[in-house]
Structures are given as structure tokens and as C-alpha cells.
Amino acid sequence: MISLFPFDNIREPQKHFMETVYKAISEKKHCIVSAPTGVGKTAAALVPAVKHLLEKKVKRIIFLTTRHTQHRIAIETISRINEKNNISLKIGDIIGKRWMCSQPNADKMRSSDFFEFCKSLRKSDRCEFYMNTRKNSGFTNNAKMVVSQLEKTFSNVERIREFSSELRLCPYEIAIEIIRGADVIICDYQYIFNAGIKAGFLKKSGISLSESVIIVDEAHNLPKRLRDILSARVTTRIIKRSILQAKRYKENEVIPHLVKVQDAMNFLSHNIENEKKVKKQDFLNLLWESQDDYDNVVSEMSDAGERVSEQSRNSYLSSVARFLEFWPKEDAGFVRYIKNEPDNTTLFYNCLDPGLLMGEVISETNSFVLMSATLFPLEMYRDILGFKRDNCYLESYKSPFPEKNRLIQVIPRTTSTFRERNEQQYKSIAKICSDIIASCKGNIALFFPSYAFRNNVLQFIQTEKEILAENKALSREEKDELLKRFKALSNKGAVLLAAASGSFSEGIDLPGDYLKGVVIVGLPLEKPDTEIIELIDYYEKKFGKGRLYGYVYPAMIRSIQAAGRCIRSEKDTGIIVFLDERYVWPLYKKCFPEDWNIEIQPRDYAERIKSFFTSLNKKRLPKNS
Numbered sequence: 001m002i003s004l005f006p007f008d009n010i011r012e013p014q015k016h017f018m019e020t021v022y023k024a025i026s027e028k029k030h031c032i033v034s035a036p037t038g039v040g041k042t043a044a045a046l047v048p049a050v051k052h053l054l055e056k057k058v059k060r061i062i063f064l065t066t067r068h069t070q071h072r073i074a075i076e077t078i079s080r081i082n083e084k085n086n087i088s089l090k091i092g093d094i095i096g097k098r099w100m101c102s103q104p105n106a107d108k109m110r111s112s113d114f115f116e117f118c119k120s121l122r123k124s125d126r127c128e129f130y131m132n133t134r135k136n137s138g139f140t141n142n143a144k145m146v147v148s149q150l151e152k153t154f155s156n157v158e159r160i161r162e163f164s165s166e167l168r169l170c171p172y173e174i175a176i177e178i179i180r181g182a183d184v185i186i187c188d189y190q191y192i193f194n195a196g197i198k199a200g201f202l203k204k205s206g207i208s209l210s211e212s213v214i215i216v217d218e219a220h221n222l223p224k225r226l227r228d229i230l231s232a233r234v235t236t237r238i239i240k241r242s243i244l245q246a247k248r249y250k251e252n253e254v255i256p257h258l259v260k261v262q263d264a265m266n267f268l269s270h271n272i273e274n275e276k277k278v279k280k281q282d283f284l285n286l287l288w289e290s291q292d293d294y295d296n297v298v299s300e301m302s303d304a305g306e307r308v309s310e311q312s313r314n315s316y317l318s319s320v321a322r323f324l325e326f327w328p329k330e331d332a333g334f335v336r337y338i339k340n341e342p343d344n345t346t347l348f349y350n351c352l353d354p355g356l357l358m359g360e361v362i363s364e365t366n367s368f369v370l371m372s373a374t375l376f377p378l379e380m381y382r383d384i385l386g387f388k389r390d391n392c393y394l395e396s397y398k399s400p401f402p403e404k405n406r407l408i409q410v411i412p413r414t415t416s417t418f419r420e421r422n423e424q425q426y427k428s429i430a431k432i433c434s435d436i437i438a439s440c441k442g443n444i445a446l447f448f449p450s451y452a453f454r455n456n457v458l459q460f461i462q463t464e465k466e467i468l469a470e471n472k473a474l475s476r477e478e479k480d481e482l483l484k485r486f487k488a489l490s491n492k493g494a495v496l497l498a499a500a501s502g503s504f505s506e507g508i509d510l511p512g513d514y515l516k517g518v519v520i521v522g523l524p525l526e527k528p529d530t531e532i533i534e535l536i537d538y539y540e541k542k543f544g545k546g547r548l549y550g551y552v553y554p555a556m557i558r559s560i561q562a563a564g565r566c567i568r569s570e571k572d573t574g575i576i577v578f579l580d581e582r583y584v585w586p587l588y589k590k591c592f593p594e595d596w597n598i599e600i601q602p603r604d605y606a607e608r609i610k611s612f613f614t615s616l617n618k619k620r621l622p623k624n625s
């Protein structure tokens, strides 16, 4: 197996990682691996899977990732394995259908709307790209030609889109055709876990999961993604829009049904201050009398929604119909609640148990390899995802980067607990942050428990460096622009303010001098609302670890994930500061990676940061200076 490894040097943890994956696949078992940045996870997971593929013990390798950069890295790794070993593994690369679609502005649509939109265009022969690609359930000559050209080389999504657009073909259909003949498929989680997408994808691409190895990258996100797939919600705002849409598109017969749903939600939310649990039957009793009536209304609404999507890109009616389809489903592993906000009320049917979905896919699949830099504790992931103790290997590795390159501090002087959020607390936090910003040479990022908390502290921060604040409402382009500006300021030094729960805490790579320090302000615990309380209760009953699995560990994972933005390569240097008194409490402290050498600095934190950067500079100076 080692001979397949495509790089010159193989690191010791990589070797162990590969052996574990090889063993798991041989035994038709699974493995969950926590490996920090720098271990070389992608190659370590792919090489043993390729070995099994070459030995014809499995037929496909499916590499699941949400990040575009990971698509590129996986493709490069397979390409190197091919070159080094003179073999010709074929790759199929695909992202979400709406991101591949050639129709203008498809990427701006909500995914449920896009699904209906694409279906209705195809059904009514109104998508020229589809019609140019498929004919009488086969492929057109142009489509065949493009597929054969793309199959000759490694074709990533960009290349598929480029070739397809020249001949006005559907890039999604082209990608699926390439996947039919591919050994290694790189795609998003949805293709394997979303039942509505999975069945069609597996059928069209001819994949059998029982003969496949599924590698899940960034697997710390998997539980949340699975829960989201099984969850549904509806708001009074959406219902109002549905009524307007029904009037506009002359779907008048569904209006009384929508009004009934709206009245039921208003009744359930009457006199509640914020949110409360709702029983399945409480809502059903306010709707239609028999199950048959209920089913008829849902199907009527769904048909009307489909007709609307033939004329409009947003079908609110379909959203309401989808929610009503979900609501009568099972109670076990779910929470139902209603929430009031100014001018809007939301009814939730949310999944608490990712194992409900994962369990099904595990039973169909030869082997899963789950990997991430922040999969801790490994036992929690095994338990909540539904792996059995005796068929799942757990491994974790230390960071391969030099310890001297980083300074990790805990400053136990302040807290972000809800009951102690007051102006004095914000001022104290801002004072420490200002000191750290001044002591840190270069760019620094501060991650807060929430945007609201960040804004409360921001008003008291004093610095001469430029402050850039990320917020939830920024579009992808605006976020890219913000990061570009942040990088451009790295010589002078700038301050990036973000939320630990936001996309910047894990989706950004700022190597080298682009980021010299990260401060995790407070503990990003979720607000203990109805859903979190139910989650804790559910995990307590199922595993006897409700508070840990439902509350404490997810917050520590967010903290450590955000801290991981700082050191991205062997040569990176920087400081990581955890600013909250609870980080020294045993409950939280034991969650830090074992190989972290953490200094607890109640007072001299700024001096220590300065001396750290001074010592780094000295090491860089030539000996005779």
C-alpha cells in the first residue's frame, strides 16, 4: 500500500492513518479519525481506499466534502496516485445541481425552489440545455462528444461547466454521465444523505453503496447537516406570501387551506412570549378532520406549488406543502415547537438525532471513513451518528507542526455567561482584546459567541488598526471582498471581528502572514432554547451524556475550530488566545487537544505575546546581525 502513496515523504501519523483505513475497509467496518491540519488526511484516506479498489474489493470511492478547495485537493491527490503508479483511475466531480445549472441566476434560488424549477422545465421541454443534452432517454451527439472529451483528462466542475456552456448543454447531466464510469467520485453530502436526491443520483450514476467506500471530509459538520436534512419549518410570513402567490397564479382553491394553516399557527402562538413546545396532534386537530382529508390537501397544495414553479422561480406553496408532508411523521428523535418573533411566527419540526438518517446509510455501505481536525471526543461522533462500538475504529493524531511556532493562552479574567452580560463585562473584555490587538504583530481575528455580543464589545475596543466586521447578511461575494481587504492589510495589521458560529470560523484559510493571531472571546455555547433543552434531554436518555453531547462539546468544537484558523502550515507562526474563565474549568479544559501546551495568563498576557513575537523575530535574524 505504501508504494501507492503519491508524495515523497510519508509522515508517521499518515502511515497509521492509512493502516487504520485499510483494516476498516478489509473488515467492512468503519473508522472515525481526528487529524489536525498538516497530517495529510486526504492522501491518507484515499491511498488505502484505492488499494482496495485496485484489488477489486470495492468498486467506488465516494469522497464527500462541502468545500471547493477540497474538491481540488482530492482530484490532485488521485492524479498523483495515477502518475506515480502508472494507473488510470477515473474521477467524477460534481457539486450541488443548482450551482452547476446553466440557467441564469439558478444559484440565487432556494434549493427546494430550484428542485421544482428544474423539474418543471424538464417536464415541459423548456430547458434548452437539457434538451440539447438528452434525447429519448439517451444522450445527444454533442453531449456524447463532450463526455468523451472530458473523460480523457481529469475534469473538475469548472471544466465540465466550461465545455458544456460552449455547446449549451446541461453541466449536471454531463457530470452524472462522467460519474457513471468513474472510480472516484467527489461530491457534496446531499448526494448520499438527502433521500430525495440520493435515490436518483445512485440510480443514474450506477453506484451501489454496498460496494463503495465513503470518505467524509470535515465530518464534524455531519451531525448538523443530517439533522437539517430531516427537519422542516414553516413561517407565517411564508404562508402570507403563498396566499399572495396563489391569488396571482389563480390557484384560488388552495387559499382556504393556507388560511387554515395560518389560523392554526396564530392560535398555537397566541399569548406565548417567545417559544413553546407543540404536540403533533395539537396542530393536526386545528386542520382537517381525517387523515385522508389532510393527505388530499397536501397533494392539492403540492400540485399547485408545482404549477406555480412553472411560472415563478420561488414557489412558496411548495414550501408549505413540504412542511405539511413532514409534520405527521414520527415523534421519536424530533422536537416540535413554535416561536414568536416580531412580525413572524415559525413552527418547527426539527430532528435531534442524526443517527436516524446515518444509521440507514451505514447499513447500506461497505465502509465509512470520517475525518476532520476537530472530531472530539471521537466516542461522541460514533454514538450520535449510530456506529456500533464493535465495528468502528477511533483514531486521533497530534499536530505535526512545531510547538514553538504557536503561543496558546487562556486568560481567565472575564466571562460571556448570559447572566453576567453587562456593560462592565463588555468593557473588561474590550480592554483585554485591545491589549492583545496592540501586542500582536500583524493581522488578528476575534471570534465572539454571537454577532450581538460582538457588537456590544466592539464599541469599547480601542485600536489604531483597521477593523473589519463580518456579519450574517453578507453575500458570498461580500465575504470574499472582506477577506481580500483583510489580506491586503496584513503588512499594517488589521482586526477581523466575526462570530464563532459564522462561516469565517471554519471556511477560511489565511496562511503565513495573513493571520498572526486568533482570540476566542467567551464560550460559544448555544442559547438554551427549547431545541437545545430537548437535545440535551434526548442525549441524556439515549447515552447518559445529555449536557456534554448536546451543549458543552459542540461549543468547545466551535472554539477549537475557530482557533484552527491561525496555524495552517509548518511555517506559520501565531498566537491563539481563549478569553473566558471557564476555559480553565476541568469540564472545558479537558476538551483541548492533548498536545496543546496551554499557558494560563490571568495578568501578563500582553507582555507574553510581545515576547513571543520578539523571540520569533530574533530567530529569523541572521547570526551576525
Ligand code: SF4
Pocket (backbone or CB within 6 Å): 097, 100, 101, 102, 103, 106, 117, 118, 119, 121, 122, 127, 129, 130, 169, 170, 171, 172, 173
Ligand atoms: S436541466 Fe440542467 S440546465 Fe436545465 S434547469 Fe435543470 S440543472 Fe439547469
